Amino acid sequence: MSAETRSPVAEDPLADGWRRPRGARSGYRVDAWVALALAGGTALSISLSLGTGLMGDSPWWLVVPWVALIALPLAARRRWPEAVALLVSVVFGVFGSLGVADGLFSNICLYVAIYSVGAWSHHRTIARWTRLGIIAGMFIWLFWTLLEHANQTTMIPELSREGFFSPYAAYGLLQVLINLVYFWAAYHFGDTAWHAARRSAALEARTGELAAERERTATQAVTLERVRIARELHDVVAHHVSVMGVQAGAARRILGTDPAAAARAISVIEESARTAVDELHTMLGALRADDNDCDGAQPAHQSTSTRGVDQLAELAQENTDAGLGVRLQVIGEPRQVPGTIGLSLYRIAQEALTNTRKHAGAGATAELRLRYEADAVELEITDTGRGVRPQPGAPGVSTGSGGLGQRGMRERIAAVGGTLELANRPRGGYLVRARVPFGPALPTLGAGSGPAAGTAAGSSSSPVADHAAVAGVTGVKK
Structure with a gap:
């Protein structure tokens, strides 16, 4: 355990600056296996998407680094959650603009990255603004993409742009709603995990204090x-x-x-x-008397x-x-x-x-x-x-x-x-x-x-x- 996690602030769950302990090394191994599983799922998903022709024809030299950069950094999400979230979000946006996306596992990777900031960050203010910045950037990119495609009839041509509330406008509103739920869930459940860890740590601390108090009380009782x-x-x-x-x-x-x-x-x-x-x-x-021997009888003497x-x-x-x-x-x-x-x-x-x-x-x-x-x-x-x-x-x-x-x-x-x-x-x-x-x-x-x-x-x-x-x-x- 590092000196940071042994500090009084880290040890007292009720302190304002409490920092969630990183946990044992087994947690890092689990994160590494999760990152590898997501990388494998992302590779499989992009391969199937490219095979259908729905995602265009992206070159392999873009797909391989995309798979590695969007999934493998999650192995360090517990140690450097803010950096991992920023890297994954930049890779998601940049490669998405280049047409490299699978529509499934890449969204899962971004969700896990944002969630990890709320669950593991040691600096709650930085964690809040990091997530809000990522979410704001993603919505700006979404609105820009919707506006850009609105003027291109070749993009989703089956959706008409005619009328006050056209089918394309309905599609755009649906995308906004889906992303609102998506980012709200990543933000909310990350904070929920952090608060749950804090309550658990507080309970363990109180349990330890009660055990120590019982020990002191027993010692004092013996002394008295x-x-x-x-x-x-x-x-x-x-x-x-x-x-x-x-x-x-x-x-x-x-x-x-x-x-x-x-x-x-x-x-x-x-x-x-x-x-x-x-x-x-x-x-x-x-x-020497035992409680079971106390029958209320008074001694004769x-x-x-x-x-x-x-x-x-x-x-x-x-x-x-x-x-x-x-x-x-x-x-x-x-x-x-x-x-x-x-x-x-x-x-x-x-x-x-x-x-x-x-x-x-x-x-x-x-x-x-x-x-x-x-x-x-x-x-x-x-x-x-x-x-x-x-x-x-x-x-x-x-x-x-x-x-x-x-x-x-x-x-x-x-x-x-x-x-x-x-x-x-x-x-x-x-x-x-x-x-x-x-x-x-x-x-x-x-x-x-x-x-x-x-x-x-x-x-x-x-x-x-x-x-x-x-x-x-x-x-x-x-």
Whole structure:
């Protein structure tokens, strides 16, 4: 393919300057065979015409070049359509004036030449004026011939020239009508072929774009799914491993002095490990599930996809049992929260409490505040730990990229159209505030159907809370 056909204009069928591709080499071979067939038909036709004596007695040295020049150039009609059309039309007119014509195949050759300009030309303005010039020249020649023969009684003597509308005038009008239809068909069907090629190219281009878009969409879907899985794994594993780490450290410290408390700490570790395995099993099962396996039955255990704001009390109690005092407070009239929003808020709370256990230091406590507003739900997690040292010159709200945990929180809240605030508290500790707007038409929950307002999940301290507190790990919040 030439550089011309690889240009952006040639490749975009909807561009104003689109050029029809020349096609494969097989198309040139077809054109060559068509030209040879027309040359053979023209030779046969002129031979038969000369044999009848109706076309006069043209010498062979005029007939042979006429046959070659009017048919064989059509082999290049796809590559140089304008030049071929001009050559064939000049040969048609000049040799016709000399009396060399067959009345059949020569007209077919001229038709194909004019048609090819409309079908294959790369320059539509030149193609238009080339065809119009050829057609105008042919009609001038026709009118001149009719007028010249009108004054020669020896030409078609059987047609009378007498009267206002003589038989010869009728013959002349018939010739004009025949040529009008002939040239209109060559012009029209040439343009039709070009537009059909353009529509076909546009369809192929759109099909290719759709295929590429499907490929990009599939790749993006895989990437997004990998990010989602990584986020879920991080939230689940980090939370439970953090609990197990704190409890293991506490159990190790009190194993010799308080075996009963150490046993209870080990029980917490066992429960956290079982819960983590259960959640991972549920997650992997969802990833492997086939659409044919979805019969609508809910699993008997609590799945990770069904966690939401209603499970915040369980989360607070779980952290309290692990040694971090957590108090849950519900403000406002509880409302039904969509599952995706509820899961996102739950995971944000889980990650925030995990960071508090890891980085807040010994003796820190945390508080969850779930606030129902008229058009939004807000979850605030605060702790009494050391907080995070702000970046030099940064405002109070932390806007840095943070670690995987904070990145996961931002991705979750962005996915549900909410906002996230991460900041140091002026009096010490750290603040995580997630706010998600939703429609005001969501129904409120009946009494007892949601977490009770002012629930203090941290009111009952863990048997090893004081020992677990010393296992807090210092460092910068993730």
